[in-house]
Amino acid sequence: MGLPLPERGPAMAGWSGELVLLRHAQTSCTVNGLFCGEHDPPLSPVGRLMSDTLSDADGLKGTSRLYISPSCRSVQTSAALAARFGLVARVEPRLRELSFGQWESRRPDQVRFEQAYRRWYRDPAQCAPPEGETGLAVLARAVAAATEALTLDGRFDGAKVALLTHKAPVRLLICHFLGLPPRQYRQIAPVPVCSVTRIRFDSGRPRLIELGNVDHLPQRWRSAPDDAMDSSTENA
Template sequence: MTTRLIVWRHGNTDWNAGHRVQGQTDVPLNELGRQQAVDAAELLARMRPDALVASDLCRAADTAAALAALTGLSVTYDRRLRERYFGLWEGLTMTEITQTRPEEYARWTAGADDIGGEVETLDDLGKRVAEALQAAADLVEPGGTVVVATHGAAVRSGVGHLLGWPREQLRTLRALQNCHWVELTHDAQRGWQIATYNVGPFTDRPTPPPV
């Protein structure tokens, strides 16, 4: 039987809108983000999820709450689903980072694992998020559906690690839009496979940075 795992990015925040690095800073959803969560939840509820898991940061937890309200599911929180820790970058705009930390920014844009500035490595990020995604999938019986609400960089690295992709292949994935998701499937013969990517409402909106 095929298990379905929906990995869902949280709704918009004021820091997303201002291209400011959030990382593990606990920034709340803004009005747009709350509406995005409601609209996306209406689509996800049609998939009849059996379990709902979220990062404990409020922008992801409140996004998950919109789906919980429609489905009656309780939310399980997992700290491993938190966004990449961006260290000394958190709270800065991308323009400020290019001006004040140009060497680190160059390593980041080149896809380096360790960029400095106390930023979590991609390898550590991928491992912890993939562990949380697998744990979420294990909550349901084979053939079930679980939805996981998390963060942009966490989605890409966690999904890539779960699929066994090298970092070079991971860089081919564009950043998820707010309140969009990745659908993964798993069965005993084929293991994990990616079914859809960057699906959701508001497809005509620009994509904020996944931080």
């Protein structure tokens, strides 16, 4: 039996404000298409350049609070953003990436014949990688973190709040707030590295304003940010 889903509907009646869901910038794992949850690589050279552009995203204007995953890649991505807006990056452990257990640092094609992978592929909400984490477990902690981030002294204050996190939490939060089945969260695309997704709450009604926006990145990286190359090394 899976974890109970966080409440929606009437429980969201008093919600106000805006969630800006940010995915960290590029790492060696995104370039190589590896499962990367608890494994914690730093940003790649391109990722460091990407992180410097994140604060230029139009969707971040007016952000008043910033919460970040404790991962190295998230902390590094947040530095320029926090400095630009004069924000304190508050570390929130519940925003960490889904744990891939025995699949950490492996490619999907290396495990695709395992029974556990077939079960997880069919229902990643209820099923987990071996010694890893279910989507529902991530959903429960991410929704709790998002709810608290949108409140001040226990009340929704209408603020724009940024959560700098990872691919699975972003997609699971979208499913939750838009009423989509959690088992379909891996079908939500695009959510590339260094992207901006926005959900606005008006009288408790959530609206998706942006999904995976990377217009702040240089044009040459926008089509495939996860494995983009620095032009100075492409011909090396």
